Amino acid sequence: MTRYFTDKLAKYIVFISGFTSFIILLLIALFILREGLPAFSEIGVFDFIFGTVWRPGIDQYGILSMIVGSIAVTIVSMIMAVPLGIACAILLAEVAPSKVRNILRPAVELLVGIPSVVYGLVGLVLLVPIISNIGGSGFSILTASIVLMVMVLPTIISISEDSIRAIPVSYREGALALGATKWQTIKGVVLPAAKSGIGAGIVLGMGRAIGETMAMIMVIGNSIAFPGSLLDAARTLTGNIALEINYATGTHESALFATGVVLFIFILLLNSVATVFLKRGSNAQRLS
C-alpha cells in the first residue's frame, strides 16, 4: 500500500510547489506596500508623485523627475527599437533564406544573454564620448535610450516573429494568388493579422525598458534635476531605488519602497495591456 501513500504525498508536494510562485508574488506586493505606505501617508500621494524635488537631506521626496526620466528613456528607446525589431522579425519569419536565419536567430538569442552591466559598460566607454560630442556630458537620456534600444530588441523581435509565424499560410497564398507582391502581402495581409502579437511584443519590450536598472545607472548620469532635453542627465525610478536603498533609513527608506510601488504599478499596467493583446491575437486566430 505504500505506493499509494507515496502517490498521495507526491500530489500534495507538487501542489504546494505549484503554488509557490503565487505566494512569492503576494509576498512581494505585501512587503513593498507595507514598507512604502508610511512614505505615502507622511509625504502624501500627490506630493510624492508630482513633487519635483528629491532631497532626502531636507526631507523632500518628490519623484516626478524620475517618472519623467523613466518614461522618456522608454519612449525614445521604443521609437528606435520598434521599426528595427519589426523589420528584423519580418526578415526572420517571411523573407530570409534558412542560411541567414541560422545566423540571425542565434545572434538575437545572444543579445538576450549578454548581462546588462556589459551593455552599460559598452555604453559608458563607447557611446558616452560620442554623445558628449553632440552636447552635454554624454551621460544623458539619449545615451540611455540607445543602450536600452539594443536591450529590448530581442523581446520585440522574438514575440513579433512568433505572431507572424502563427498566421496561416493560406492567408499569404490567397494574397499572392490575387497578384499581390510579396511586400503587398506582408503589409496588407500578414502584418494586420499579426498586429495583436506585435503589439504585445512592443508592450512587453516597454516593460523590460522601464524595469532596467544597472545599465541605466551606468549611462544616464543619475542627476536628480528635472531633465530639460534628451541630452540632459536624468535618473530612472529603478536607478533611484538601487542607488540609495543600501544606506537609506526612516522616511527615506520608505520613500524608496514607495518608488518601487509606483514602478510595480507601471509594470502591472503594461503586463495587463500585453495580456489583452495576446488574448485578442489568439482569439483572432481561432476565428479564422
Add this chain to the structure above:
Amino acid sequence: MRNVSAKQTQKLAMAGIWGGGMITLLLLIVIIGYVLIQGLPGINWEFLTTNPKGGLSGEGGILSTVVSTLYLIGVTLVLLVPIGIGSAIYLSEYAPNNRLTRIIRYGIETLAGIPSIIFGLFGYALFVTVLSFNFSILSGALTLVCLLLPTMITTTEEALKAVSYSYREAALALGTTKWQMISRIVLPSAIPGIVTAVILCIGRAIGETACLYVTMGGSAAMPSSLLEGGRTLSLHVFYLAMETNAMDKAMATAAVLIIIIILINALTNLLAGRFQKRLKGIS
C-alpha cells in the same frame, strides 16, 4: 505603371527589412567584438587566480568574484530546481482546468514580468532585514530563486509536455500509480529538457545584477561562509566601471562574462537539438 511602382515599393521595403536585420547583427558584432578586443588582452592566469584588491584602485584579479558567483549559483539551484520541477509537474500533469490553475498561471506570468530591482527591494526587506541574513550570498541566492522561478517552471513544463502521451498511457496501462508513471517514465524522458532549463537559469543568474546589488553587499573579499557578503562577476564589472578607473579590468571581466554566455548559449542550443531528435527518434 501601377505594377512598376508596386515593384519599386517592394524593392524599397525589402531593402528596409534586410537593413533592419543587418543593423541588429551589426549591433551584436560591435558589442561583442569591442568587449573581446578590449578585454581579452587583460585575461591571463594571474588575472583569473588572484583576488581583486577592492577599494578604489580596481587592481587585482577576479578569483573571489568567481568563487562568490559559484556559491551563489549553487545555493540558488539547490532551492530553485526542486521547487521549479515540482511546480512544472503540477502544472503539466495534475492541474485541472479551473480557476485555481488560472490563478497559479497568472502568478507565474506576472512574476516573470517584474523587474529585477523590485525583487531586490523584496529581498532587502525580507531576507536582509526581517530574517536578518544581512547582506550575504544567502540573501542574494534566496532573492535569485524568486526571480528565476518563472523561467525554471515554464521551461521545465515545456520539456514535460514534449514527452509523448503514449508513454504515459502505456505506463498507466501497466498498473503504475500516477506518481510512478511521472517519476519513472515522464521525468527521465524529459531530462535533457530539464537540464536545458537549469543551464538557462545558470546563464541568467550569471548576468543578473540589480537584485543582487541591493542584497549581496558587494564585498570583494573571498567569502568564507554563505552569510558573508560577496560580489558576482557581473557586480564586479559594475563596481569597477563606476567606482574605479580600472576600465581595462572591467573590460577583461566583461570579456570573461561574454565568453561564459556564448558557451552557455551554445550548450543549450546543442541540448535542445538533441532533445528534439531523441523524442522524434523514439516516438
